[in-house]
Amino acid sequence: MKSKLWIVLRKELRETLRDRRTLGMLALVSLLYPLMIGLILHQLIDKSTKTEREGIELAVIGAAKAPTLMAQLGQRNITVKDTAPMDEDAIGQLLHAKKTVAVLRLPEDFVENYQAMRPARVEVWFDSASENGAQRREVEEVLDAYSRNVASARLLAHGVSPAALAPVVVQRYDTGTNASRSAVLIGSLLGLLFLPAFIMTMSGAVDSTAGERERRSLEVLMAQPATTWELIGGKILAISLLGVVGVTVELLLGHVVLKWLPLEEIGMSWSVGWGHLLLVCLVTAPLSLLASALYVTLAMNAKTFKEAQTILSIVMLVPFIPSMVVSFMDLKTAQWMYLVPMLSNQTLAKELSKGGDIGSLPFLLTFLCSAIPALLLAAFASWRMKTERYVLAV
Structure with missing residues (x-):
């Protein structure tokens, strides 16, 4: 007998993939960021x-x-x-x-x-x-x-x-490498590559919660012999798959663009190997899970489809606040940054772009800082879904 969670997952994926126009727009937006980074750096090289x-x-x-x-x-x-x-x-x-x-x-x-x-x-x-x-x-x-x-x-x-x-002659010795000098600029640009985790999951989260409520299909789904954990888990996994694919494609495409550009012309370099890049893709997967769980939890509270869209559009900006604060205050990389979702992914990419050995702890913290909140939000949404009065907004 097939797992009920797997059945819900397939059902949500089928409904999501059916809207090809929305998927096309999401794919276009996702591919736009690596190309935009390439264009910015190309213009900088051309000007220099x-x-x-x-x-x-x-x-x-x-x-x-x-x-x-x-x-x-x-x-x-x-x-x-x-x-x-x-x-x-x-x-x-x-x-x-x-x-x-x-x-x-x-x-x-x-x-x-x-x-x-x-x-x-x-x-x-x-x-x-x-x-x-x-x-x-x-x-x-x-x-x-x-x-x-x-x-x-x-x-x-x-x-x-x-x-x-000239009684005093000052001799300057720069021990910085091309990779370390380029980490500030390239690291800040790489933050854009994690956007699909929040962009590509929003429409699916709204449609599978507030959308199903307005179509009256959520009542039928809750009447099935499946636990709320299986229903919520299937929805979150199906929604997060789009984010995982989007982020992975962007990171791979961004890596190809940075390898292709002659960064040495402006005293920069991109020394991240394919092994480290695949590890970044792996530890970034929970970020899409966190975005999906957060969106589903919040969209369940909305009484209408439009209200859910408005709430999630505002919430989508929240993960970028820590990165903006760190950039504005010009803070140095610290261990606590790997404990903040989204900021940890950007910090990891920035430190890897310096070309040094950062060890395995940053990868583990980056994975857990998104995975643990995602599981807690999924558990909370599953518990709240047991109350039909709350879910159906009656």
């Missing part, structure tokens, strides 16, 4: 490597007055475009047209002041609203380096060592 690929075009007014400076600009892949003198309005129009990163103007008295060893003024005109701030800062770095070189040469000409201007 734009200078190396295209170079920097700099308009210079009076370039002949400083040939050494022009040579140093050329060494940094900065193309100097000699420009005729123009007024402020013309410079503004040139910058607004985005044909140049900035305009470098050397005044008429530049050579005179330079030869007299007085401060020779150099004007840098730029548009702060444009997106070429990194290229402009590179131009300013060349100007600063040129100024230091001139100062050093003048000190040597007067018999003074340039080292006198």
Whole structure:
């Protein structure tokens, strides 16, 4: 004889899979997040490597007055475009047209002041609203380096060592790896990959509780020779399967996207192997169970289908509050984070992206922090379902 829980599970799955339009929309939303992460990182890589690929075009007014400076600009892949003198309005129009990163103007008295060893003024005109701030800062770095070189040469000409201007030399040693540096950005983006656990389970939870009540099919289901634990368990398992599939597909697709992107171009890397990724998928399965149990428990309280949708739409945002608080307060990774559902999954993915060995305890805590509340909620919903007056909202 077949288990009654298995029968309820098959019945709920059949009804859920029958609504192909809703499933199609859920699948589209689930696949959208890995592609969105790939697009964000691709744009970041493209923006960071734009200078190396295209170079920097700099308009210079009076370039002949400083040939050494022009040579140093050329060494940094900065193309100097000699420009005729123009007024402020013309410079503004040139910058607004985005044909140049900035305009470098050397005044008429530049050579005179330079030869007299007085401060020779150099004007840098730029548009702060444009997106070429990194290229402009590179131009300013060349100007600063040129100024230091001139100062050093003048000190040597007067018999003074340039080292006198730098009594303390600071040497910086960065022990961070590409993986650890990228963990902050990539770890925060990976939090989106766990969304299907709550998105793909909501519609099924509403339909199998408040929906069945409005269709009057819940009374028929409760009249069957099955315990409330079997009825609730079958519903929760059937609903959670969609979440498990959605999260697994997103994690696998996100892993493929991160492996494909040239993250080393921006000093990042993705070093998570397939073994660790499969473990993450395994310990994330209870998160879908928790979402399903929570939704079913709350939807049973709703008197109408619309009320259940409203309640669950608000509750769906609650699991993301701890992650937002941790991000806002800039808290370091601590052991207690593995005891908070959803936050534990994001923390686990973030720590794995650093490439170090985190041990087995975080995996176990991540699994249990969702599995135990899911079982307690299922038991509570099963106990409440014994009261027909409560379930049928009469």
